[in-house]
Amino acid sequence: MVIRDAPPGKVRIVLVDDHEIVRQGLRSILDREQDLRVVGEACTAGEALAVVLRECPTVVLLDLKLSTGADTEGLDLCEQLTSRHPEVGVLVLTTFLDDALVVEAVQRGARGYVVKDVDTTELVRSIRAVARDESTFDSRTAAAIVRSMRAGSEQPVLTGRELKVVGLLARGLSNKDIGARLYISETTVKFHVRNIMRKLDVNTRAEVVYEASKLGVL
Structure with a gap:
């Protein structure tokens, strides 16, 4: 689903989450930022690939558990997005803080990983970092990588x-x-x-x- 085009200079964001209420909340938060604009949404991997191809976002905000409820769908989508669209930064935003998931998301190409209880300021900072082609991990996800390896x-x-x-x-x-x-x-x-x-x-x-x-x- 396309939201609207973003003026030049805006960080273009696509939201991928199978809960409409979550997408609505994120869009409301992010569109208040002068430099951010949500340009599309998707609730499945197939929809996400189509929207990304059409909208050419800067950042994809990706939940790992989509319609099937399996971790692998989000991880597979992360890998497809980063291989087909290396210019797009994938930031995982999910409920699950699992060491193996964090590490595999990075291996699949994610530039960052944040948990959904993150505060608004930290989420916006992470999106901007990914848009600058930087990696971003809060203290919990960085520690998960360290513990796993x-x-x-x-x-x-x-x-x-x-x-x-x-x-x-x-x-x-x-x-x-x-x-x-x-x-x-x-x-x-x-x-x-x-x-x-x-x-x-x-x-x-x-x-x-x-x-x-x-x-x-x-």
């Missing part, structure tokens, strides 16, 4: 400064905010992030967090 015994391959950058990436901070925390320029942060991705052989910030957790360095 802590068993690895590999030694860290990152420098002390790079480890600090990874830790701040796991908290969902932007390059600008990381630079402010570490007293370095945003350009220097981008340099570190590129090096980290090269060393860990990954392509996204979310994968950085996942691989660093697997190495046990978070």
Whole structure:
């Protein structure tokens, strides 16, 4: 279902949730933000793929449990969206905080994962981060990744400064905010992030967090 077009410069959002009342509530909240606009909704994976193809959103807000009630439908959809539309950021918004689900969502291409009891400010911040091609995890979901991958015994391959950058990436901070925390320029942060991705052989910030957790360095 199409809502309406978004003026230039707006973050275009598609909502994927099988509960209409949830979509209505999210639309009401997000459309109050000057830089955000909900441009489409879907309640099934098939509808979601069609709406995304038609509306070209910046961000898809995705519940993992859709009409079938199975986790795999949302996870499969996440993977299809990120493979067919790599320019679109998928942010999981779900009721379930399960370590395995968080990790698999990242493996399937999600840029972030938040739980539905998140407050409005944090949700909006997460959407904006994903729109900037950044990963975003609150403290609970970041901890879930760490718990799931802590068993690895590999030694860290990152420098002390790079480890600090990874830790701040796991908290969902932007390059600008990381630079402010570490007293370095945003350009220097981008340099570190590129090096980290090269060393860990990954392509996204979310994968950085996942691989660093697997190495046990978070």
